[in-house]
Amino acid sequence: MSSGDVAVRAVEVWKRYGKGSTQVDALAGVSADFGKGRFTAIMGPSGSGKSTLLHCLAGLDRPSDGTVLLGDVDLARLPDKQLTQLRRDRIGFVFQAFNLVPTLSALENITLPLDLAGRKPDQDWLATVIDAIGLSDRLGHRPSQLSGGQQQRVACARALTSRPEVVFADEPTGNLDSRSSADVLDFLHRSVREFDQTVVMVTHDPTAASYADRVLFLADGELQSELTDPTAESVLDRMKQLDPGPNVGEPVR
Numbered sequence: 001m002s003s004g005d006v007a008v009r010a011v012e013v014w015k016r017y018g019k020g021s022t023q024v025d026a027l028a029g030v031s032a033d034f035g036k037g038r039f040t041a042i043m044g045p046s047g048s049g050k051s052t053l054l055h056c057l058a059g060l061d062r063p064s065d066g067t068v069l070l071g072d073v074d075l076a077r078l079p080d081k082q083l084t085q086l087r088r089d090r091i092g093f094v095f096q097a098f099n100l101v102p103t104l105s106a107l108e109n110i111t112l113p114l115d116l117a118g119r120k121p122d123q124d125w126l127a128t129v130i131d132a133i134g135l136s137d138r139l140g141h142r143p144s145q146l147s148g149g150q151q152q153r154v155a156c157a158r159a160l161t162s163r164p165e166v167v168f169a170d171e172p173t174g175n176l177d178s179r180s181s182a183d184v185l186d187f188l189h190r191s192v193r194e195f196d197q198t199v200v201m202v203t204h205d206p207t208a209a210s211y212a213d214r215v216l217f218l219a220d221g222e223l224q225s226e227l228t229d230p231t232a233e234s235v236l237d238r239m240k241q242l243d244p245g246p247n248v249g250e251p252v253r
């Protein structure tokens, strides 16, 4: 991939926890490019380093060694204040637990990151995103008045309002039933296809991974293999090769 096509690049990324006999290399020299306007899923057995990699790529955590480039900025070496600002301005997040503010309406949650940054939303883009999540009639509702799937779609819209260079999603469907998961994944897929967004998603679920253009497989902190144009079946097969345990890799729901 030429560097102009790359949204985020990891080069020999290591993350080491603990010392001596309790030392764990959560990441052991991971190098990968994440293409612009592409939907990439990261999979692997429990404890393989998926969340650690996502957190390092997103500037939520710092590698022990190696480089993470967003454009030409090395997140691993950016001072804290600039890293916070970069996360706010250039990166969107979707978490498993939605993380909406309970006292704010859906619309207020969606525009919150821009409000905090003192920026005005681009009204056309905001309308496009709101239309795409299909919740125009519920924008005044508080999170507690929305289903889990609706809350996660609000969280996805919140991640996109600033038109970030990359949206990072950590198990975005982990708390959802299959119908709601499909709505959220359709939205993420659409944001890549129609709006040219870049999405990197950690998931346990082969069906969720099948919405991506490409799947990277981690085991023991190392990149083992990848699949392009995955199907749920091809992902499940690959997961079974990585970890032949009894239930590993089965769809969560």
Ligand SMILES: Nc1ncnc2c1ncn2[C@@H]1O[C@H](COP(=O)(O)OP(=O)(O)OP(=O)(O)O)[C@@H](O)[C@H]1O
Pocket: 017, 018, 024, 025, 026, 044, 045, 046, 047, 048, 049, 050, 051, 052, 053
């Ligand atoms: N703060 C920490 N301190 C010590 N070890 C940690 C810490 N965070 C993660 N680890 C270890 O690093 C390894 C990778 O963890 P990580 O959470 O990235 O895996 P994962 O693939 O996301 O797992 P899961 O699918 O279960 O969420 C594991 O062995 C974990 O125990």
